[in-house]
Amino acid sequence: MTGKILAVAQNTFRESVRDKVLYVLLFFAATAILGSKALGWISIGQDIKIVKDISLSAISVFGVLIAIFVGTNLVYKEVDKRTIYTILSRPLHRFEFILGKYLGLAALLGVVTISMAVVAAAYVLTLGGTVDTTFAIAVALTYVELLLITAFSVLLSTAASPILGALVVFSIYVVGHATNILIDLPPHFDDTFARRVMELVYYILPNLSNLNVRAEAANEVAVAWAYVGWATAYGLFYTAVVLALAALAFEDKDV
């Protein structure tokens, strides 16, 4: 079973590496990281902090954009280009296919995240700063966030066009970082239908700020390992649920 998943994953990795969108986004990410010093000069003595803050945010934002643009195409493209016919007619489970597609992109995002982090860290060091554990934790939790966003992208990819999928997943990302706005509503929303919908969304959507310790990393404040463990488990559990939904949505789909 793992051999088949791996075969799909390796191919997906190979294919995604060829995607031009990847390089456009990586270019912007590098520009953001290396250009962050420009914002640092206004606040003398703060530049390392700002470089770290902007770099970590760039890893998150551009990683998410890659996860969305590549991810929402993953399954859709296979159906659209009909490469899926000869694959799903083989003796493999449909969930193995979904998992393989997912893992291929997850592996690519791993490489992308590490590359961006290495560039950011090297830049911080050349500016005379230090790279501590919290920085590494912030990068790792950002990767967990990317894993979750990728799962949402794959889910949407089984059911919707890439454009619609990208819009939905991007909304999930934005709202997921500010879930409190869903329940901190002005009083005149009390007892309205809208409020109940918002509350429902609040409970369904992942709280992505749980995976955000970028401010701590910028300020070089330690993060408890217990928190890191809990946040990772939270992110991975959510990811597993979303992937299971994707597999379920795909199981009986006509292709």
Add this chain to the structure above:
Amino acid sequence: MPTPVIDIDSLTKVYPRQIGQPARRSLDDLRLRIGENEIFGFLGQNGAGKTTTIKILCSLLRPTKGAASVCGHDVRTRAARSCIGYLPENPYFYEYLTPRETIDFYGRLQGLDKATRAREWDALSERLDLRGIGAQRIRGFSKGMRQRLGFAVALVGDPPVLILDEPMSGLDPLGRRMIRELILSLRAAGKTIFFSSHVLGDVEQICDRVGILVEGRLRTQGRIDELLNRRNEQVELVVSGLSAETADALARDALHARRSEAGLHLTTADAAAANAMARAALSEGGQIVEFTPIRESLEAYFVKEQAS
């Protein structure tokens, strides 16, 4: 029939309603059984429902009603899929891979180990003439090259049943012949072959049995010679060297008569009548130049079936 290798039991497929399109019943209560080592030709015009049937057999589509099995396994199971080699209507593969990598990929999906996959490549590249292009990317391939690769992919893992969707469409005469010979050699190797086509010539030459699909319903099925009712077919007799009176007498008894360079052409209702007429001609000093059963072609039959 002994236990069928492919058993299609009242399959119905209704494509759900889409924007701008009503729901569509593309397959209606299809029942078919294909025996071991048979070549079955699945005929129908474009839009008749051939691809829909094949996609259900390969578990790409779920039927609205009914069920089907291959080698005794329900088509929704992996066990059924591991018995099937499938060639889609126009096979599409990852364009950035080479044929060699493609065969390896499908070998992995089939669960073959590395050594077996290498052997598969050796055997299949030889059989389908892919050696020379083994290291080229598929991107620039012609229709014929793609079809050969598609066949190779279908044969990965040596499945006992081959399901081929329009395997000869879009190929040049040489390509068609290659596919025809390949199908015959697969039958000789004990495979069961189910293939769809709207090209009757191809079917007529190699199939044991055919089924004709019209607008999602099976119109007829059977052995080609039975369908075409060849037992009481007309015969055309060409005789020469007869006197004018004898010729006139024979012409009166025939269904049709005409003269040509070759002699007198006489059409009779069946072989017995033709034999009687031949005896009469010979006893009058004539010569039999030709004795030709007039076979109804599958094409003529098909046109008749479509029209009715």
